[in-house]
Structure formats: structure tokens, C-alpha cells
Amino acid sequence: MSNIKYILGHFEDPDDLMHGIEKLQENSVSIYDVYTPMPIHGIEDKLGIKRSRLGKVAFGFGLTGTITAISMITYMLVIDWPMNIGGKPHFAFPDFIPIMFELTVLFAAFGMVGTYFFVNHLAPGRAPRVMDLRATNDRFVIAIDARTNTSHDQIDSILKEAGAVEIKHNERKYVSYE
Amino acid sequence: MSSHHESILREPLVTGENITYSKVTEDILVPVENKPNKAWWIGFIVSALGAGLWVFSVSWTFWFGIGEWGLNKTVGWAWDITGFVWWVGIGHAGTLISAVLLLFRQNWRNSINRSAEAMTIFAVICAASYIISHMGRPWLFTWALPLPNQFGSLWVNFNSPLVWDVFAISTYFSVSLVFWYTGLLPDIATIRDRAAGARRRIYSILSFGWNGSVKTWQRFELVSLILAGVSTPLVLSVHTIVSMDFATSLVPGWHTTIFPPYFVAGAIFSGFAMVQTLLLITRKVMNFENYITMFHIESMNKIIILTGSIVGVAYLTELFIAWYSGVEYEQYAFLNRVSGPYWWAYWIMMTCNVISPQLFWFKKIRTSIALSWLLSIVVNIGMWFERFVIIVTSLHRDYLPSSWVMFYPSWVDVGVFIGSIGVFFTLFLLFLRVLPAIAMAEVKLLLKSSSDQAKKKLIAEKAVNRVEAEYYLESLEKYDSISPNVAELQKV
Numbered sequence: 001m002s003n004i005k006y007i008l009g010h011f012e013d014p015d016d017l018m019h020g021i022e023k024l025q026e027n028s029v030s031i032y033d034v035y036t037p038m039p040i041h042g043i044e045d046k047l048g049i050k051r052s053r054l055g056k057v058a059f060g061f062g063l064t065g066t067i068t069a070i071s072m073i074t075y076m077l078v079i080d081w082p083m084n085i086g087g088k089p090h091f092a093f094p095d096f097i098p099i100m101f102e103l104t105v106l107f108a109a110f111g112m113v114g115t116y117f118f119v120n121h122l123a124p125g126r127a128p129r130v131m132d133l134r135a136t137n138d139r140f141v142i143a144i145d146a147r148t149n150t151s152h153d154q155i156d157s158i159l160k161e162a163g164a165v166e167i168k169h170n171e172r173k174y175v176s177y178e
Numbered sequence: 179m180s181s182h183h184e185s186i187l188r189e190p191l192v193t194g195e196n197i198t199y200s201k202v203t204e205d206i207l208v209p210v211e212n213k214p215n216k217a218w219w220i221g222f223i224v225s226a227l228g229a230g231l232w233v234f235s236v237s238w239t240f241w242f243g244i245g246e247w248g249l250n251k252t253v254g255w256a257w258d259i260t261g262f263v264w265w266v267g268i269g270h271a272g273t274l275i276s277a278v279l280l281l282f283r284q285n286w287r288n289s290i291n292r293s294a295e296a297m298t299i300f301a302v303i304c305a306a307s308y309i310i311s312h313m314g315r316p317w318l319f320t321w322a323l324p325l326p327n328q329f330g331s332l333w334v335n336f337n338s339p340l341v342w343d344v345f346a347i348s349t350y351f352s353v354s355l356v357f358w359y360t361g362l363l364p365d366i367a368t369i370r371d372r373a374a375g376a377r378r379r380i381y382s383i384l385s386f387g388w389n390g391s392v393k394t395w396q397r398f399e400l401v402s403l404i405l406a407g408v409s410t411p412l413v414l415s416v417h418t419i420v421s422m423d424f425a426t427s428l429v430p431g432w433h434t435t436i437f438p439p440y441f442v443a444g445a446i447f448s449g450f451a452m453v454q455t456l457l458l459i460t461r462k463v464m465n466f467e468n469y470i471t472m473f474h475i476e477s478m479n480k481i482i483i484l485t486g487s488i489v490g491v492a493y494l495t496e497l498f499i500a501w502y503s504g505v506e507y508e509q510y511a512f513l514n515r516v517s518g519p520y521w522w523a524y525w526i527m528m529t530c531n532v533i534s535p536q537l538f539w540f541k542k543i544r545t546s547i548a549l550s551w552l553l554s555i556v557v558n559i560g561m562w563f564e565r566f567v568i569i570v571t572s573l574h575r576d577y578l579p580s581s582w583v584m585f586y587p588s589w590v591d592v593g594v595f596i597g598s599i600g601v602f603f604t605l606f607l608l609f610l611r612v613l614p615a616i617a618m619a620e621v622k623l624l625l626k627s628s629s630d631q632a633k634k635k636l637i638a639e640k641a642v643n644r645v646e647a648e649y650y651l652e653s654l655e656k657y658d659s660i661s662p663n664v665a666e667l668q669k670v
Contacts, residue, residue: 129389
């Protein structure tokens with residue numbers, strides 16, 4: 001067996017890429033991942049990727065923020081140091097709403113983005129796992145695991161027929177950054 | 179899907195011939211990957227001198243205290259809060275473009291959102307610096323936060339809009355920063371993969387290891403959408419709360435319920451004017467004419483007319499309600515604004531904010547770059563005067579006529595204000611130098627559907643109705659980036 005780890009099909013056009021994915025799937029070639037310089041709408045359905053649950057995460061964090069705000073303000077102004085302001089109630093709920101809202105937004109935004117970075121392994125200084133340097137510029141790249149899909153010639157011809165402009169057989173998974 | 183063509187009737191968002199995905203990258207990265215040109219250096223040196231003036235004036239304020247400003251015992255808020263509200267307002271357009279226009283699926287935001295958001299962040303930095311320096315003892319700024327302390331834990335008063343403002347501004351700043359930076363990741367990765375050596379290493383750290391896989395993009399889009407969803411009410415809440423700093427007081431001229439919507443409209447108005455001021459120069463100096471087109475300029479001018487008119491209606495409503503309320507203090511406050519010793523400030527405000535933006539009803543003016551730029555400066559001046567009028571003319575004649583005074587700024591006031599403009603432009607110019615000023619990935623999305631070349635291709639293929647094609651070609655006349663091509667018209 002050869003040392004080829006991944007086969008990369010380069011496309012210049014997102015529509016050709018979609019066509020390429022269809023063709024590969026018709027021939028039951030499994031796709032490892034697709035790297036693109038911009039989001040491709042509809043690709044997740046084609047690859048069978050489920051809807052992201054980040055919306056629910058954001059809601060959960062937002063709710064945490066709301067509860068944090070109301071409990072903090074209630075503790076400080078009602079329980080710990082109640083102040084008589086013109087005989088008005090200590091629990092002045094309408095006045096608490098602005099900060100409850102702000103903390104909801106703050107927690108939702110930071111919680112969701114933090115979760116996003118965590119699940120996608122995005123962190124400052126993390127070595128980029130990039131298979132091809134042009135995938136962030138002008139190439140739409142389909143990566144196929146060459147070990148599980150053994151008929152390399154067939155894959156090459158499928159990619160070529162679908163409109164791939166370049167096909168690479170890589171012996172290393174990621175382009176290395178020294 | 180990317181192959182989905184939009185209606186031929188819509189004007190193109192990207193112009194130019196033979197624009198490929200790599201051409202987009204190259205055009206936009208020219209200022210980032212090359213040594214800056216002369217125009218950049220001149221701008222940078224002038225701005226850096228301004229920033230130096232700011233450092234000096236703010237240090238002076240910190241050292242000698244705010245007695246160095248022109249404040250007196252009647253006018254306790256003047257250029258500081260004027261500058262603060264002015265800067266926060268300017269920041270609002272960035273969030274409006276990146277969040278509200280995203281929710282409304284306005285694709286023209288794609289090429290201006292990045293620099294507008296950067297502008298938001300720098301404007302809020304300028305605004306926050308005013309807050310810190312107007313405290314008098316800035317090292318005690320932590321007293322505005324609900325932190326345990328040695329006074330038996332005397333907490334902040336959560337019933338006060340000033341405390342709401344602390345939360346609103348800090349949330350606004352940090353959420354805007356997160357929104358902006360998350361959006362930058364794919365573009366930083368593009369720079370990283372084209373760079374070499376130390377630059378690659380730096381951009382590699384900044385890119386967080388972005389690789390553009392399907393799941394990264396899928397979640398990225400959802401994150402952007404939700405951030406837009408939470409930023410939209412956030413941006414409205416911020417200026418609402420800023421207006422409540424005034425509206426919940428009992429000062430005549432401030433104590434009005436119209437303030438929140440009126441301030442929000444004014445903020446968007448001044449923000450779009452500042453976006454216009456910055457982008458018209460940026461597009462010229464950086465050669466972005468194909469990405470920031472006449473359609474973008476005209477659309478922003480239309481928003482300026484809309485929000486300018488809302489502001490105008492608010493001014494007139496204020497006057498009417500002051501008279502209609504029957505409250506003599508309220509009536510006097512407005513009479514004093516219109517015809518008192520600060521009448522000139524009021525009429526500068528009226529002229530710059532209400533009258534001159536109406537010139538944008540004329541298409542000739544709306545699509546003229548020089549006039550758009552000039553009017554955007556006029557709006558910026560007008561909006562500064564609006565805040566000055568609201569703050570100083572309401573304060574300078576209070577309930578006790580013996581304490582009626584005028585406000586005269588000291589050189590420190592002027593230094594902090596001019597200096598803050600210097601800080602803003604210094605940051606903006608540095609941003610243009612190191613980060614892509616246009617969101618490349620988002621512009622690439624438009625290439626197959628909304629670009630002039632894609633539409634011209636459809637026309638050449640005779641895939642569209644002839645009448646509609648003619649309509650489209652006629653709409654291109656206003657574009658300065660498309661040379662009038664009579665042959666194309668005949669070809670149809």
C-alpha cells in the first residue's frame with residue numbers, strides 16, 4: 001500500500017464542488033471534510049451534518065445571565081443593604097431590567113462564542129490544521145481519506161469529471177508550519 | 179446556494195471585470211501585504227500627533243484634576259459628556275451595519291461591515307476614555323462597579339441610569355469586540371496562509387487555528403446570526419440608557435420621554451455619517467472602488483436622510499411638547515435654546531442635522547462622492563452641536579438666575595476633544611494596515627450572485643428578459659467604477 005494519506009480535490013467553483021460531492025457520494029466514496037474560503041450554503045445537508053446546537057447554548061447562557069443579574073441586584077439592594085429611597089420598595093423591579101438585559105446579552109454572547117471556540121478547537125496560538133494553503137484563498141477543497149477509500153484511480157477520475165482543477169495525493173495530513 | 183442568481187433588477191454589489199476569488203483576496207490585501215503608501219503615512223502622522231495631544235491633555239487632566247476644564251458650578255457637564263455621547267453615537271452605525279442589516283439580509287453590508295465595526299470599537303474606546311477622565315479621580319473608577327468594599331460593602335445604586343450605563347457600555351464594547359474578532363478569523367487565516375516567516379507566525383496566533391472546514395463554517399454562520407440577534411437590541415439599549423442619563427433627571431430640556439428613540443435615531447445618523455467620512459477616503463486611497471460601490475454610498479446616504487428626518491421630527495416635537503406642556507421652566511429651556519445666548523449652537527445643529535441632509539433627496543447629490551463626503555462632515559459637526567446644545571444650554575441657566583453663566587472651554591477641553599479624534603484615526607489607520615478592511619469571505623459569497631460580471635454574463639447569454647436587462651444597464655450609469663459602455667447597451 002502506498003503512503004498516501006489524503007486525496008485532495010481542488011475546485012475553483014463552489015457549484016462544481018457540490019457536484020463533486022454528489023458524484024463521490026454516488027460512488028460511495030466517503031468524504032473526510034471539505035475546506036472552503038467562504039461558507040457554502042446547503043453543504044451541511046449534503047454531507048449529512050446536523051443542525052448546530054449553539055443556539056440552545058446561547059439561550060442557556062443568556063438565561064444564566066438574567067438570573068445572575070436579578071439575584072445579584074436583589075441580594076445587594078434588598079437583602080444586604082436595603083436603602084430607603086423616598087419610601088419606595090426595595091425590590092424596584094423595573095429599575096433592574098436594564099442590567100438584567102445587559103447581562104443576558106453579555107453572557108449569551110461570551111458563552112456562545114466560547115463554546116464555539118471550544119468545540120471547534122479554536123484558540124490563540126493553536127497550530128492551524130490546514131490541508132491546503134489555498135483553501136482559505138480561492139480553492140474549494142474536498143479531502144478524502146486515502147486509507148479507507150482504496151480505489152485511488154477511480155476517485156481521481158470522479159473528481160476530474162466533476163470539474164476538479166487539481167488533484168493532490170498527500171502523504172502528510174496537514175501542511176506543516178515549521 | 180452559491181449558484182442562486184439574484185434578480186437582474188438589483189444593482190451589482192461588486193463591479194469590475196474578471197474578478198475571481200483570488201482577485202478579491204489580492205485586491206483587499208494590498209494594504210496589508212505591502213508597505214503603506216504616502217497618503218497613509220501623512221494621515222498616520224497627523225493622527226498620531228492628535229493622539230499625542232490627547233495623551234498630553236488627558237494626563238494634564240489626571241494630574242491637575244478636572245478644574246483644568248472650563249466647567250463651573252452651574253455647568254458641571256460640558257465638552258466631556260458631549261464628546262462621550264458623540265462618540266458612542268458614532269459607534270452605533272457599525273453595529274447597525276453588522277447586526278441589523280444582517281438580520282434584514284441586506285447583502286450590501288458585506289463589504290462595509292468590517293471597517294464599520296472597527297470604527298464602532300475605536301469610537302467606543304474614545305467614549306470610554308471620556309468617562310474615565312471626567313471622573314476626576316479616575317483611579318476610583320472601580321467604585322462604579324458592584325465590588326465588595328471596606329464600607330460594609332456599600333453597593334452601587336442599581337436604580338441609577340449611570341450604573342446602567344456602566345453595564346451597557348462595557349457590554350456593548352466587549353460584545354462588539356467579540357463579534358468583530360470572530361468575523362475576522364477566516365480573513366486572518368487567509369493572510370496567514372499567504373504569508374511567510376514572522377508574519378505567518380503572528381497571523382497564525384491571531385487566526386486561532388482557523389481551517390475553514392464545513393463544521394467551522396456552519397457554526398460560524400450560526401454564531402454570527404445569533405450575535406447579530408443579540409446585538410440588535412443591545413445597540414438600541416445602549417443609546418436608550420445613554421439618553422436616560424439625561425431623561426431620568428429633573429432638568430428642563432432633559433426630562434422628556436422622547437429621548438430614547440430620538441437619541442437612537444441620532445446615533446445611527448451620526449454613525450452613518452462617520453462611516454461615510456471614513457469609507458469614501460478609504461475606498462479612494464486603497465482602491466476599493468470595485469467593492470465599495472456607488473450603490474453602497476447611495477444606500478448609506480438614504481439611511482442618513484431617513485434618520486436625519488427622524489431627528490428633525492424629534493427636534494420639532496420637543497419644541498411643540500415644551501409649549502404644549504404648559505410648564506414654564508420647560509418652555510423657557512427651549513426658548514433659551516432657540517433664541518438665548520447659545521442660539522448659534524442651536525441653529526448650527528438645526529442646519530447641519532435637519533436642513534442640509536435633505537439635499538440627499540436629489541440623486542445628483544446622493545451619488546456625488548465629493549458632496550456626500552462634505553455633507554457627512556456637516557452631519558458630524560451638527561451631531562456634536564446637538565449634544566452640546568442638549569447639555570450646556572439646559573444647564574447654563576438653572577432655577578436660580580443669580581447663578582446663570584456661560585460655558586467657555588479651556589485649552590484642555592479642546593485638547594481632549596481634538597486629541598480623541600486623533601486617537602480614533604490613529605487606531606483606524608493601524609487597523610487598515612494590519613487587518614483586511616473588507617470582509618473577504620463575505621465578499622466572495624456575493625461574487626457569483628450579485629456581481630456586475632455575473633449579471634453581464636446572464637445578459638450576454640440572453641438568460642434574462644430584455645426590458646429588465648436594459649433597466650439593469652441603465653442603473654449602472656451612476657457607478658464611477660464602471661465605465662459607460664455603449665456597445666454593451668446595443669448588444670442586448
